Amino acid sequence: MDSRSNVLVVGAGPVGLLSALLLKRRGIEVSVVDQAEPSEARSFAVVLHPRTVEMLASFGVVNPLLWQGHSFNRIAVFADGERRALLDVPVDGEFANGGLTLPQNVLRTALEKALHSAGVKVKYGQRLLSLEQDERQVRSRMVRQKTGARAGHLGHVEDGEDLTVVSDFVIGADGYQSAIRDSLGIAMLEVSGPQTFAFFDVPHPPPMGATVELALAEHCSGIYPLHGGMTRYSFELATAPQNPLGASELGDLRRSRIPWHVSAVETVEWSGVRTFRRALAERFGHGRVWLAGDACHAANPLGAQSLNVGLREARELATAIEECLEGRHLERLTIGYAEQRHLEWRRLLAIGGPPTLGTRAPTWAAKYLKQLLGCLPATGDDLDELLAQLSVTLL
Numbered sequence: 523m524d525s526r527s528n529v530l531v532v533g534a535g536p537v538g539l540l541s542a543l544l545l546k547r548r549g550i551e552v553s554v555v556d557q558a559e560p561s562e563a564r565s566f567a568v569v570l571h572p573r574t575v576e577m578l579a580s581f582g583v584v585n586p587l588l589w590q591g592h593s594f595n596r597i598a599v600f601a602d603g604e605r606r607a608l609l610d611v612p613v614d615g616e617f618a619n620g621g622l623t624l625p626q627n628v629l630r631t632a633l634e635k636a637l638h639s640a641g642v643k644v645k646y647g648q649r650l651l652s653l654e655q656d657e658r659q660v661r662s663r664m665v666r667q668k669t670g671a672r673a674g675h676l677g678h679v680e681d682g683e684d685l686t687v688v689s690d691f692v693i694g695a696d697g698y699q700s701a702i703r704d705s706l707g708i709a710m711l712e713v714s715g716p717q718t719f720a721f722f723d724v725p726h727p728p729p730m731g732a733t734v735e736l737a738l739a740e741h742c743s744g745i746y747p748l749h750g751g752m753t754r755y756s757f758e759l760a761t762a763p764q765n766p767l768g769a770s771e772l773g774d775l776r777r778s779r780i781p782w783h784v785s786a787v788e789t790v791e792w793s794g795v796r797t798f799r800r801a802l803a804e805r806f807g808h809g810r811v812w813l814a815g816d817a818c819h820a821a822n823p824l825g826a827q828s829l830n831v832g833l834r835e836a837r838e839l840a841t842a843i844e845e846c847l848e849g850r851h852l853e854r855l856t857i858g859y860a861e862q863r864h865l866e867w868r869r870l871l872a873i874g875g876p877p878t879l880g881t882r883a884p885t886w887a888a889k890y891l892k893q894l895l896g897c898l899p900a901t902g903d904d905l906d907e908l909l910a911q912l913s914v915t916l917l
């Protein structure tokens with residue numbers, strides 16, 4: 523069975539949903555597919571930078587996020603166990619009272635509702651198997667997964683109905699294990715080895731209210747305030763633990779990493795362990811198929827840069843595709859979208875060597891510069907402004 527659309531978006535994560543919403547609002551026909559079924563399961567907390575909150579507000583999807591999120595407007599930075607600085611989070615706009623933490627499902631639901639109101643329903647349970655493109659169009663082959671079917675790899679045929687979508691463009695917002703990236707033969711360049719993080723959501727009020735705490739040492743740690751009198755503790759671990767983590771492990775980590783927090787923690791509401799890699803796709807796409815979000819980069823979860831830059835990519839890719847559909851040359855994508863994105867990521871991930879520092883940078887900041895770049899919840903000018911508050915200038 524064939525269907526046709528201007529743009530096929532593969533992946534209904536935050537990045538895919540936002541790109542589909544922006545395209546649809548500009549009058550472009552868009553289809554969105556996701557291999558998973560919508561989940562009611564508890565979702566982990568994500569961090570939105572102030573500039574992302576402002577951007578979402580400009581698209582009219584910020585209110586439910588503000589109701590169910592927790593703002594932060596300062597960052598206390600510790601290094602080697604000593605408090606070094608208290609930074610003001612740069613805010614430039616009328617909606618964001620700083621950055622925001624909230625469950626990822628809340629963000630997804632807000633975007634999906636807006637998309638639904640614009641007339642697009644996400645097709646869940648459809649997995650991209652393969653795609654072919656020529657100069658005029660892309661043919662994407664999908665399989666409708668049987669409920670409970672396990673996702674396999676690209677090219678692995680499963681039981682279920684076969685569907686083909688013919689489109690002018692495809693957006694691959696299909697996450698870190700991107701099948702679209704694989705199908706284009708694009709390699710993921712790992713900038714550092716695997717980093718394992720443990721996350722704990724604890725039912726006690728954030729110790730410093732609307733202030734995030736970042737502790738730099740051999741391994742980084744962070745404390746973010748969450749909605750509803752909750753606190754999120756995140757710790758980079760030396761090795762992946764063998765057993766699930768609970769209050770006792772959290773107690774050990776707090777004593778060794780953030781000993782200035784002396785109150786005991788009795789209960790952990792949720793904990794999880796996950797390995798991340800700092801990585802960048804060697805290209806962001808080709809011809810009529812383009813990547814955005816975790817499909818083309820991965821970063822330290824403490825700074826949440828992959829998600830936040832990914833949402834900006836959604837906006838920029840939607841604009842570039844709209845212009846191409848209106849007659850601009852495909853170079854608008856190659857140069858206007860992909861090259862710009864690549865440059866930003868090379869800087870964020872310090873690819874090509876660590877950035878050169880101005881002479882006023884304190885010794886501790888120079889020592890932990892890579893961690894700082896990955897852990898601060900900001901990018902672009904806002905990241906430069908936070909670094910400037912630490913007397914750090916990147917030359």
Ligand SMILES: Cc1cc2nc3c(=O)[nH]c(=O)nc-3n(C[C@H](O)[C@H](O)[C@H](O)COP(=O)(O)OP(=O)(O)OC[C@H]3O[C@@H](n4cnc5c(N)ncnc54)[C@H](O)[C@@H]3O)c2cc1C
Nearest residue numbers: 533535536537556557568569649650696697815816826829
């Ligand atoms: C456990 C965990 C903890 C995290 N913690 C944090 C945190 O504390 N703070 C933070 O800000 N960020 C965190 N992140 C990162 C954040 O979730 C991602 O940056 C963000 O989800 C990226 O959004 P995305 O839309 O690019 O991709 P995703 O959210 O990964 O969405 C990709 C979608 O594509 C679908 N898909 C994949 N392959 C196919 C296919 N072949 N066909 C059809 N559909 C497909 C998937 O089902 C998925 O819904 C965490 C991520 C994880 C997994």
